[in-house]
Amino acid sequence: MILYVLLVCSFAVATAEFVLVGLLPQVAADLGVSVPAAGQLVTAYMIVVTVGGPVAAVLTRRLPRRELLAGTMALATVSAVASAMATSYAMLLSARLGSALAQALFMAVASQVAMAAVPPERQTVAVARIFGGFALATVLGLPLGSLIGEAYGWPVTFVVVAGMAAVGLLGVVVFCPRIAAAPPAGVRDSVGALARRPVLAGLGVTLLALTGFVAAFTYVAPMLRTVTGLSPGWVSVGLVGYGLGTVAGNLLASRVRPDAITRRLPLAVGALALILLAQPLLLPVPPLALVGLALLGAAAFLVVPLVQTWLMGQVDAATTGLVAAVNISVAGAAGALGAALGGAVLTVGLGPAWIGPVAAVSVLAATTVAAGIARASSAHGASSRALLRR
Template sequence: MRGPLLALMVCVFGITTGEFVLAGILPAVAGDLDVSIPAAGLLVTAYALGMIVGGPLLTAITAGRPRKPLVLGLLAVAVAGNLLSTVAPGYGVLFAARVVTALVTSTFFANAIVIAVSAAPPDKKGSTVAKLAFGMNLAMILGAPLGTWVGEAFGWRATFAAITVCCAIGLLLVTRSVPADQPGTRGRALREFTVFRDRNLLLAIATTAVANIGLLMVFTYLAPLLTGPGSFSASAVAPMLLVYGVGATIGNLVGGRLADRALLPSQLGALVLLVVLLLALWVSPTPVLTGLLVFAAGAVGFSVIPGMQARVLTSAAAAPTLAIAVNASAYQLAAAFAGWTGGRIISGPGVAAIYLVAAGTTLVGLALTGLAYRRERVTPAATG
């Protein structure tokens, strides 16, 4: 499975870089297309909305189809969408290109997980999923900073051109290495929607949607936060994205271990700490402290994600593929709201206030996690 897994990891890296890199090139895109930074931030919202709609819808429509040709088709759309982003003559076309690319992303991720796990030994399924997730981490550690550097050196269009090439290479690797498969039961995903009658699953998805808004808001507008109240130079944005990505990767790995030991208690503790870190960023007096806090916020914020995914899968054992797609849509709903809200904050009280609002939304996510923990203690059997 090494060849197919590597091919899928390359695809995950390329597609995810296309999502994350906007945080580093946002000012450049806004300046080149002659729009405000809040308007450029709506490109993040557009991508998120595309995933929100495309994930569950495409997962249902494509139920029962052979996975390899399906994944190849989804990748072809991603290549075309990033290529259109590269040559977009104006803001409207770029906006549409981001939506087109996003429409296929959640369904691709869900099917990639199923392809990888189905070919893995029974005792390697968890590590297989972790390796696919590592492709997303690499997008943060390497993809977003490299994409930002490419944008600074050659223009933001060169960034999307590089992403297009990466996705195309991934498509070729999948063509060569992923074996053909047989179609499943057609229409099965439509019946799987009944799993959403489970209140624990709905609460788990709601927690994903709400608890991640704050950190996503900070990440989306990290460039203006650093160059404004953070007193960093524009050239420091790419290294700081790297710092954030390293923290996120460490947090993801540590968070997975903590979730295995005590899922909801570890999530509660991490969200409390994240609120403290966001408030500390708001009052941070020096760039050095801000840099340390950015690292810590990335680590703590991403430490909760493995547990959130595990809780969704546990609560939806009868329909894991659809649950993954819907949970991804919930995460993107958080990203969409974060992008829109952050833009309104910049236009109103100012960019520094993003930290305060982010802390407030994280508190709401903490409350939802507390509710889930209480339900688990009252009715342990209900959590699966």
């Protein structure tokens, strides 16, 4: 049951992140600011998620996980309520920063709770369930939140988000098992764990793969409009297809056993690279463009849970929360780099269709790193078996 509770919680915090994107014009008009100024709410949110996660993980490392998770969801609930009640830009900014901190801490703590609550062979399923909430938020949370905001006003959207977060909080209180905090690692030990070669390689896969993915996804609407020639309605259909693809990729990731991740990861990252390379061929044909967008979402959400699960298995219990938070921070940095990369392709005049092939260079580098992880894991396994036979 706790995995379903974590799914609800992740859906709530992810919807809190995404929903403002569809409400920027209404928020700007009501608060008397420009749309670009309202957009800075999104930027500030992502900065807190990127920087705040590791810091919060270190500061809360001595707290029991169940109580910390409940506190995190309480912060998410209160922040959503504060967003709904905001009557000025400063008030909404403060509330959004609270939501961002809740999300940053949630991803680290929830991953720890999920892995501790299941047998080792189901840990990939557990972590994938958390990212499944983010996948569902792209399919349901963002469009429904936008529709509610357009019909009843943007504050009502945040009231709904607060309700979902409150349900998640109740589920944590009722169903989350007591999981004691691991003996906290010192700063030197924590940094040492993050500096180990396998951990750095895993973080490298996240950085390189998501930089390429975000470069293409950031400009997917212009691609579909100008290259494919789709109407706004069909662009929305394509985004729904992308969301369904993320759900499918997440479900596929949940079927990979932890001991098989290193063998499957190069294939998953390689598939993402091939989809990006094929963009100039897929985009001019509307049905293929829509299928390609769904496959793009599926590949990305296959890679992310696999890397997160594998990284947390490379460190001791005292450092799992920190490595999970750092991986999310690296993903945030990849988002910024990817958006800049896609913009650079357009700036030099290559056109939207060529963002995919350029972005694929980064993902191909991630594939090489993932293949190196697989070879190292295979060699380690072979040496362990040889020792056992002696």
